[in-house]
Amino acid sequence: EDQVTQSPEALRLQEGESSSLNCSYTVSGLRGLFWYRQDPGKGPEFLFTLYSAGEEKEKERLKATLTKKESFLHITAPKPEDSATYLCAVQALQGGSEKLVFGKGTKLTVNP
Amino acid sequence: EADIYQTPRYLVIGTGKKITLECSQTMGHDKMYWYQQDPGMELHLIHYSYGVNSTEKGDLSSESTVSRIRTEHFPLTLESARPSHTSQYLCASRLAGSGEQFFGPGTRLTVL
Numbered sequence: 001e002d003q004v005t006q007s008p009e010a011l012r013l014q015e016g017e018s019s020s021l022n023c024s025y026t027v028s029g030l031r032g033l034f035w036y037r038q039d040p041g042k043g044p045e046f047l048f049t050l051y052s053a054g055e056e057k058e059k060e061r062l063k064a065t066l067t068k069k070e071s072f073l074h075i076t077a078p079k080p081e082d083s084a085t086y087l088c089a090v091q092a093l094q095g096g097s098e099k100l101v102f103g104k105g106t107k108l109t110v111n112p
Numbered sequence: 113e114a115d116i117y118q119t120p121r122y123l124v125i126g127t128g129k130k131i132t133l134e135c136s137q138t139m140g141h142d143k144m145y146w147y148q149q150d151p152g153m154e155l156h157l158i159h160y161s162y163g164v165n166s167t168e169k170g171d172l173s174s175e176s177t178v179s180r181i182r183t184e185h186f187p188l189t190l191e192s193a194r195p196s197h198t199s200q201y202l203c204a205s206r207l208a209g210s211g212e213q214f215f216g217p218g219t220r221l222t223v224l
């Protein structure tokens with residue numbers, strides 16, 4: 001069964017204190033791994049797609065990396081506006097699979 | 113920026129009422145999805161559609177139904193709401209051939 005586990009569940013950082021969020025996955029062939037940001041009471045906002053081990057994507061203070069078993073979301077010098085829940089999801093490489101399997105997310109709080 | 117809309121944003125109703133949650137997208141995406149999300153929990157797929165006149169059930173058992181008569185519109189209906197239906201409902205869409213799904217703002221449903 002496809003599974004996604006995110007850690008830690010919650011993370012508190014001081015502004016400027018860099019850190020990483022982890023997404024471990026078990027999937028029967030990876031079609032894609034997705035990172036989303038979700039603010040309270042809103043829908044997830046798409047951040048990155050990663051397709052193969054070794055791939056990296058960057059956007060402002062965020063950088064996502066992928067290995068064969070996990071992905072990391074690195075946050076460099078975070079600001080209070082980076083506070084949100086970060087979701088990881090995988091899509092399996094099964095013929096015609098429409099399913100994204102989501103983790104529970106990491107709730108990030110950045111204090112000024 | 114994704115153009116996907118959901119109405120209403122918040123709904124409080126009594127048990128036994130019939131409700132329809134609306135979802136529309138202006139991006140011409142053929143694939144659309146409905147997810148259910150409880151606080152601090154994963155998103156669970158409840159329905160999806162490949163295109164007009166195509167609908168499928170997702171992994172999470174749901175008493176709701178969907179229809180897809182127009183490409184841009186994917187409403188979800190509950191014939192008789194119950195307190196167990198209290199949750200956040202998220203609509204998403206994507207273009208065939210790309211993996212990332214784009215989400216609407218969600219409808220928070222409370223059934224008393």
